[in-house]
Amino acid sequence: MATIEDLKQLFQLQNETLATEFKSWLDLAVPAGRAPLAKAAIALANHGGGTIVIGMREAINTPIGSYPRPAQIGRYTADAINAAINKYADPHIHCDLVHLTHPASGNEHAIVIVPGGQIVPVMATKGTDGEILAQKVYIRKPGPKSEEPFTAEEWRTLLDRCVRANKDSLLEAIRGIVQGRSLDSLAREQIDELLKFTDDSRDSWKMRLVPLPKDDPARFPLGHYEQSFQILGVEPASGLRSLLENLRKASEVRLTGWGPFVLLERKPIGPVPVGEVIETWVGTPSEKARDGRHCDFWRARPDGFLYEVRSYDEDFTEKAEPGTSIDLTMPVWRIGETLLYVARLARLFGEDPEISVRIQYDGLKGRRMSALFDWRYLSYERECFVDTVKMQGQARASVIEDNLAEVLVSLLRPLYDAFDFAPLSPTMVSEEIAKFRNNRY
Structure with missing residues (x-):
């Protein structure tokens, strides 16, 4: 997970990156607010991890900037963030949440830190109004944008990342079964x-x-x-x-x-x-x-x-x-x-x-x-x-x-x-x- 200083640097970005996505304030009480957050988290998890900065857009496709949280939207909690994401994500993703104040505007923003290391591709379990589709896998692509993998290379990259993570997981399980040579047992x-x-x-x-x-x-x-x-x-x-x-x-x-x-x-x-x-x-x-x-x-x-x-x-x-x-x-x-x-x-x-x-x-x-x-x-x-x-x-x-x-x-x-x-x-x-x-x- 990033340091606080590294997270503050996200406020200086003029554009999104493959590992960073900016969102407007989202009402997590309704599907229209949960779905875009879940789609972004699924894509970042499949990418190997990243961050979602909430409140840095006024609406979809508007320029990046700092906007105050609307009065009708309460301050996010980690439980609310994860509940919103995991209504859609399979397997579930456990994300961390950090609240930081924008150095120029003074507005407080929510930063969702999405982990990587998935051993299988994360997919959406259901859809909402075309924002996210059921049984679809999302990845980060140049643009940047979150979309389904369509080419063989996009699928190969995603599956290779999962295979490597799964290999490490399997080896870790084997360690508890097989007694190997101690690294300290030098003659x-x-x-x-x-x-x-x-x-x-x-x-x-x-x-x-x-x-x-x-x-x-x-x-x-x-x-x-x-x-x-x-x-x-x-x-x-x-x-x-x-x-x-x-x-x-x-x-x-x-x-x-x-x-x-x-x-x-x-x-x-x-x-x-x-x-x-x-x-x-x-x-x-x-x-x-x-x-x-x-x-x-x-x-x-x-x-x-x-x-x-x-x-x-x-x-x-x-x-x-x-x-x-x-x-x-x-x-x-x-x-x-x-x-x-x-x-x-x-x-x-x-x-x-x-x-x-x-x-x-x-x-x-x-x-x-x-x-x-x-x-x-x-x-x-x-x-x-x-x-x-x-x-x-x-x-x-x-x-x-x-x-x-x-x-x-x-x-x-x-x-x-x-x-x-x-x-x-x-x-x-x-x-x-x-x-x-x-x-x-």
Whole structure:
């Protein structure tokens, strides 16, 4: 659910979007008021979630603006909103309701937050005066508008979204039946070997930083996180050239704009051989116009060891003061994307190898976890009182690929617990995974 600040930004929109619909004030006591609300909610639920802002039109097809609630329409409640929607929706949708005051007009508006993650398409169970038709499915389309899916591509997109959500739901049910290998059950010798590689890699990174000024952005002065991996029980790559080719193949799948173990094939920021490893430092001072957000350093070894250190995206946004925040969903995106990358790489070493994982977040003390980049909502910001959080785990490549939500919930739990037990539900994690897997960033 969105933060209050994000919801306030909806008042600044000049047009509707695929995820945001503006409605006039609706009398929920009559079908003519309930039907348009239900149709919009059904379409947004099938779209993957979104918001309905009520009171921002005077009538259908009028310009967007702030209009006062008519005296004959009472202040909405969440129960009334959900009752109106679910007179038509099957399966039922549970929506959240937020009341906010328009900053210019002073009018109070109702904002309905529609969830996504449906495992079957939501359809209308009955019709009302042509506004909504019985046994019809509605989706959001460019325009934007809420209409039935007519083309094969529109149906494919809708069904693919439901299949993915259903797959995550089924896997979650299976977890309660099948006792899998604990993510904390690493052998001591494996931990020591991975820690040794991590320490060596960190030392190599810090040696690169020695000649830089103390305030250089490549030092990540506000904080950073590092990721280390070992692909277990595989034959090493035949050499650095073979390893580089595997890294290139794993990088062919891009889920976000700036992914893990970024491969930029040019000097001075391309991969280079350094002894028995490949190293890349995007933060080299000879790179013009660099910034702290894009100063990654990483290493890879032919026997399946990888290390990467990166800055926090939260320190490079206008939505928060640098060094003060961690986004609720960003760890899911960044660590999840990296795990999928390493799983792809692991399959180039062997059929389905085990992968040891070590994650460390530094520079956390005093930061607060909030929903900066998503339409989610936290009842209050959660502060962290420790500077460093370490996480470790182990899973097969196939488990990461097919059951990423469970892997991330188990792996990231210590980080979210450090932020005053911030929520980390399988549902939220599954929804965020679906977004970056569908390139929705």
